[in-house]
Amino acid sequence: MRAVIVDDSRAMRRIVGRILGDAGYEISEAGDGLEALAVLEGLESPPELACVDWNMPVMDGLTFITEVRKRPEWRSITLMMVTTESEQDRIVRALAAGAHEYLIKPFTGEAMLEKLDLLGLLPTSTGV
């Protein structure tokens, strides 16, 4: 399984990369939405998962998600917002834009794996 981590914080990309890497994912990274679109263009086939921060320079996560949803060839990508934004209407907006899941920072590795399990995207175990 492959994942793209979109976050302007290198530290955060490393943390998420570690968790996903341990779960068996191959990782690509991008520091903002626009860069992430370029990463997706560059891949031969779309990754299974994208973890997307909300607040980033150049192109924010919500715009990125909206852009990805416009492209039929990327329909299979599961989009998970991973952000400190925790207001209810934010979550509603992200879901309306096409995010499949929403994980609020700070989170534990376990919480992220539980989200992946919900999405049926946990390759190493079934969670049972």
Add this chain to the structure above:
Amino acid sequence: MTIGTQAFAFVRELVRAESAIVLETGKEYLVESRLVPLARAAGHPDVDAYVADLSKRRTPAALKQVVEALTTNETSWFRDSDPFTALRQSVFPALAKTRSNRTIRIWAGACSSGQEPYSIVMTALDTPELAGWRVEVVATDLSDEMLDRARKGEYSQLEVNRGLPATTMVRHFERSGLSWRINQSIRDRVEFRHLNLTRPLPPMGRFDVVFLRNVLIYFDLPTKRDVLKRVRQVMAPDGHLFLGAAEMTMGVDDAWERVPAGRSSVYRIREEQRTCVP
């Protein structure tokens, strides 16, 4: 420092007598770390002094606090996900075909802070076959502290992150300050009660589904056997029992058989054991 042998022995006996939880040698560190806050709150310099005092006075409230401090309350929303998928896809639809009173009764027997019974209610609401049905959930636990939290239905950010799908969260929860509160309509469907699994069960009626997850693991074999036997007495003959991933009935109470349900499995009372208990 770690807890002294005598203090450990006292705590071990107390916890075993009150909850059947087995604290093996080697768990000294766990006992120490769980009791330090209680010792401090009671003004004792260390756990040994606190336990020595406790064993002298035996104040019921203080003893209860110690037992509660040593239970593990770890839980999450839709824990392990598969059991809840099995509920929605096979168990609930099967019950919907056989229950003429359009009522399903469920018991969550070690509900901790409430995530499990609330997840059951949300799953029932997501099951088309149960539209318009009455779903009664009785949720019980040994810990009054956990039961209070469960009744309140208020969860921290970290807790809602754990296993709760975002769509479910925005649908069934309201933000309140820094935490999230599950909606009244869901809270109203669960009745929380204190219940010690190691004692004879109070009158509760019959259940179609029982969740007894991640609690048997703390008990010794005879206790597990007694508990499973008592569960049979409150279970509808064609009822479904869910255990934790590390728990099973085999070799414990063989009146149960394990049957696959989706990617999960449930335990059912064997046909020949389904004598109608009054």
